[in-house]
Amino acid sequence: MTEKAVFIYSDDYLKYKFGEKHPLNPIRLEITYDLLTEMGVLDEKDIMCPRMAKEEELALVHSPEYINAVVDAGRNPNGGDFTNFELGTEDNPIFEGMHEASSLIAGGTLTAVEAVMEGKARHAVNIAGGLHHAQRDRASGFCIYNDAAVAIAYLRKKYDIRVMYIDTDAHHGDGVQDIFYDDPDVLVVSLHESGHYLFPGTGDIYEQGTGLGFGSTINIPFEPFTEDESWISAFERVVIPNARAFAPHIIISQHGCDGHHLDPLTHLSLTMKSYEEIPRLVHMLAEQLCEGRLVALGGGGYNIWQVVPRAWALLWCQIAQRDPQEKLPESWIKKWESISGEKLPQTMSDPPDLVPPIPRREEIIEKNNITMNRVLRQSVMFF
Amino acid sequence: MPVLVEDIMTRKVITATPEHSVMDTLKIARQNRIRHVPIVEGNVLKGVVSDRDLRDVSPSVLASMDLELLEKTKVKDIMVTNVITVHPLDTVEDAARLLYENKIGCLPVVVGGNRLVGIVTDGDILFCFVEMMGVLERGSVIRLNIPDKPGSLMKVLELIAKHKISIISIFMLPAGEKGKGKREVTLRLQTIDPSDIVDDIKKLGYEIIWPEFWGEKR
Numbered sequence: 001m002t003e004k005a006v007f008i009y010s011d012d013y014l015k016y017k018f019g020e021k022h023p024l025n026p027i028r029l030e031i032t033y034d035l036l037t038e039m040g041v042l043d044e045k046d047i048m049c050p051r052m053a054k055e056e057e058l059a060l061v062h063s064p065e066y067i068n069a070v071v072d073a074g075r076n077p078n079g080g081d082f083t084n085f086e087l088g089t090e091d092n093p094i095f096e097g098m099h100e101a102s103s104l105i106a107g108g109t110l111t112a113v114e115a116v117m118e119g120k121a122r123h124a125v126n127i128a129g130g131l132h133h134a135q136r137d138r139a140s141g142f143c144i145y146n147d148a149a150v151a152i153a154y155l156r157k158k159y160d161i162r163v164m165y166i167d168t169d170a171h172h173g174d175g176v177q178d179i180f181y182d183d184p185d186v187l188v189v190s191l192h193e194s195g196h197y198l199f200p201g202t203g204d205i206y207e208q209g210t211g212l213g214f215g216s217t218i219n220i221p222f223e224p225f226t227e228d229e230s231w232i233s234a235f236e237r238v239v240i241p242n243a244r245a246f247a248p249h250i251i252i253s254q255h256g257c258d259g260h261h262l263d264p265l266t267h268l269s270l271t272m273k274s275y276e277e278i279p280r281l282v283h284m285l286a287e288q289l290c291e292g293r294l295v296a297l298g299g300g301g302y303n304i305w306q307v308v309p310r311a312w313a314l315l316w317c318q319i320a321q322r323d324p325q326e327k328l329p330e331s332w333i334k335k336w337e338s339i340s341g342e343k344l345p346q347t348m349s350d351p352p353d354l355v356p357p358i359p360r361r362e363e364i365i366e367k368n369n370i371t372m373n374r375v376l377r378q379s380v381m382f383f
Numbered sequence: 384m385p386v387l388v389e390d391i392m393t394r395k396v397i398t399a400t401p402e403h404s405v406m407d408t409l410k411i412a413r414q415n416r417i418r419h420v421p422i423v424e425g426n427v428l429k430g431v432v433s434d435r436d437l438r439d440v441s442p443s444v445l446a447s448m449d450l451e452l453l454e455k456t457k458v459k460d461i462m463v464t465n466v467i468t469v470h471p472l473d474t475v476e477d478a479a480r481l482l483y484e485n486k487i488g489c490l491p492v493v494v495g496g497n498r499l500v501g502i503v504t505d506g507d508i509l510f511c512f513v514e515m516m517g518v519l520e521r522g523s524v525i526r527l528n529i530p531d532k533p534g535s536l537m538k539v540l541e542l543i544a545k546h547k548i549s550i551i552s553i554f555m556l557p558a559g560e561k562g563k564g565k566r567e568v569t570l571r572l573q574t575i576d577p578s579d580i581v582d583d584i585k586k587l588g589y590e591i592i593w594p595e596f597w598g599e600k601r
Contacts, residue, residue, distance in 0.1 A: 023576055089547070089548075089573070089574075090546055090547050090548055090574060090576075091573075091574050091575050091576065133521075133575070140521060140575075141521075141575040142575065171575070174521065196524070197524065197593065197594070198523065199521065199522065199523040199574070199575040199576075200521035200522065200575070201520075201521055201522055201523075201524070201571070202521065224594075224597065225596075225597055264578060265575070265576055265578065267594055358597070359597060360597050
């Protein structure tokens with residue numbers, strides 16, 4: 001088997017764009033790609049072009065009515081009311097070519113899955129993917145087609161293998177959870193800021209799956225202002241033993257980096273330490289349990305200048321086993337500072353005093369520990 | 384239309400008669416996993432025994448068991464007879480207040496002539512509350528204090544409408560002793576990003592409770 005990691009990318013990814021003022025700005029992909037290139041850790045031979053997802057592949061998880069609505073809305077953005085499908089809202093505005101742009105992202109995740117399953121690559125990274133909120137019959141939270149769910153359904157149908165999905169976005173991975181809620185061969189694990197404080201509101205510990213799939217959904221909700229150490233210890237204590245017990249054939253991971261202290265949409269207090277550690281842990285699990293088979297996706301991340309490029313550069317470096325330099329390239333800083341008018345970070349890691357002292361730190365850690373213990377107690381019975 | 388006792392009460396009530404022994408009543412409570420047994424003659428309510436009443440008359444597990452006494456004693460001799468009851472058309476708020484103020488766990492529901500038609504327990508009230516607070520639709524939460532003046536909630540709602548965002552639920556409470564002249568509002572909005580709305584609310588001069596950095600204990 002090949003030792004290679006591939007990076008799925010195309011300039012056409014930038015067409016998944018809801019508008020100039022929308023928080024999900026696809027330029028974050030370009031800034032990340034540019035950082036990797038300038039760092040000299042990504043070159044031509046690492047890159048694989050995404051293909052388009054076919055409609056029948058999208059239909060593995062989405063209803064035909066919803067797919068038709070996306071096609072129609074994207075052809076004629078001012079031509080009707082699609083709010084039944086949560087299209088044309090402030091979160092999910094309609095844009096021209098919406099179906100094609102969304103199909104390319106879903107297709108990119110399929111390209112990643114195929115590369116890994118066909119032995120062309122050991123690992124694959126698709127930073128445009130990870131649109132985990134999209135539901136069977138409607139858009140949600142900036143997500144049109146649920147690329148992760150499409151890829152998991154494709155794996156289940158074509159290979160009938162056990163898939164583990166690990167979602168480390170600050171928001172609960174509700175779309176993926178709902179679509180595989182009754183499938184015992186898909187272990188869906190989501191670590192996120194508690195739904196009592198953050199969108200979408202779901203992801204409580206008692207959401208454990210249904211029917212035969214009862215026990216194959218694991219949620220770890222964190223208190224707001226949770227810091228690196230508490231977050232990582234939950235991953236180590238809960239996710240690792242459950243992954244071992246489940247013994248997946250492949251891991252699909254979602255690497256939203258919006259839990260960072262500087263993210264404008266959420267209230268967690270993570271730093272670049274977590275975004276270095278998470279890919280390391282996920283990579284380790286894939287090596288130990290799946291002969292390396294790993295497809296890593298992007299996700300949320302709304303501080304597009306200070307956070308996203310560094311977090312996903314670390315993701316690629318860890319998975320492709322490249323050496324990330326601590327000092328970021330001058331040329332990259334200069335170029336994007338002139339475009340953004342913002343101060344860009346000089347180093348890969350965050351300054352130690354980035355997060356101000358959290359007044360209720362001890363209570364937050366204690367509450368997170370109680371949550372972890374509850375999740376552990378209810379999950380051990382299934383394996 | 385308020386939520387009424389008849390909307391949430393249990394209609395199939397498990398009961399005992401005044402002539403039942405304490406032992407039998409204890410068995411009825413244990414087998415059905417209930418904490419309160421209304422005592423009826425026909426369908427007329429005569430009293431209630433709670434798990435605590437039964438426990439009070441049961442011998443300690445540490446002492447020698449005198450089961451004969453439990454079998455001989457009749458439930459009519461230990462039941463509470465001045466029972467606080469509710470009517471099916473009482474509101475759930477009334478029922479909740481009765482439970483809370485009297486520190487009790489159940490309210491038999493009776494109609495004309497003390498005829499038992501149901502029972503409401505603290506558990507039923509809690510379930511009702513869970514449903515009201517429950518997340519049925521996906522959204523973001525904002526909690527704020529608004530001045531207790533006509534039109535202040537309207538200003539918030541107009542602002543949300545301006546952003547073309549749907550409201551999933553609104554919950555409004557008096558802000559309590561500390562917040563005289565204020566009302567606390569919890570809004571669930573159908574959006575992943577409420578930050579613009581939060582900024583606009585702050586511009587109105589209203590106090591945001593969430594999302595806000597957590598200070599020291601309140």
